[in-house]
Amino acid sequence: MVRPRARAAHGRGFGAQAEVYDEVRPGYPDSAVDLALTDRSDGWEALRVCDLGAGTGILSRQLLSRGADVIAVDPDTAALERNPAPSRVGTAEDTGLESDSVDLVIVAQAWHWFDEAAAAAEIARILAPGGRLLILINQLDVRIDWVLRLSRIMHAGDVYRPQYRPEPGAGLELVGDRLVEFTTALDVDGIVDLARTRSYWLRSNEATRSRVESNLRGYLRDEHPVTGTVDVPYMCLAYLLELK
Template identity: 80%
Template structure:
């Protein structure tokens, strides 16, 4: 996808902001602890913050948070102080943050340009924490689900961010977790995917039908199931 089109799709989640907030999972403690257990008083920029799934956790950990996102519709649901901006142009002051967090948004960024901006707003020795929740497609039935859902933003566990000069990867982890959800919730989860958001009504109806048939015929479930995820976490330091 060309960078301009990629950025445009990355700004389309406001249409399903409430659903996104309800069905997308939070981030496991073990992944957050890659940046250390004590976050009290840290000045944090939550970049690509969206509805605030991570922002709320940062506030709960005692951080001084600024949420940045290009979509005003999602920021309306974010409880942190916020501003309209992009990863490549935040509009924030230089050397003002101890930590930048990027949860579920790194794939929407121009890596090199975003890294330059992140280095600008980080203080010397500041760090970047990238968090990526994704369905655990190492499990056969989850792989099949992801294909029906067109969950295309799947990274291999071997993936490493490559932002170029200015940021050095210092640690990483893969954290497995599950979240309870029913079939209706999984349909709602599909509604928060970029494939759904840019599709017409015919395509959306087909995806929903295929999902419901999958859980009725191929992988029957009743009630809530534990949906397996993995969180890929990467800690980088400003050099």
């Protein structure tokens, strides 16, 4: 079991691979992001949005293109340098934002790095009354055998639990969820680069990294041959919570 402090430290290391991260990590499907607008007539232009754990800005760019008023919060200064949104160095447990200052908090690809109870309390503090939290999780579609094998070789840790629903407390109640299937095209080098953006790679020594790369290239040459690019199957898990 990874202790909370160690988990948080691992979650701050992605800036070291910021450029590669932006190149090979996929964005978020429109239908998953737009779950935030369920049962609301106002559009993105009317929303003050905190992209929490924003990193290099994969989601921030999508929100800005929709016209949202975005503030990006992340503890990793190297990652934030690539984020195009106005930003603040902070954590999920201590954002530094004012109380009741945002209408929507979106956590994309970062919820598992947080101290859930402390993050929920902080999110509830910065949300305006009736505000919402959208959790987005892109993961390899490990329901498919060859993708499951790929995930295990790169130590991605992607596990699909259909029954999972976030229950963080602090008055945040689940009001909707959605699973969106999609693909992203990568060649063998791109898949190796994808492994390089994973926390296992970032915290490993050079010998382990070399072994992972060799195993990946061997698998994609001999067991699941890839020539050119392949559509790598993903799923986006979206969970919408509302402050009651």
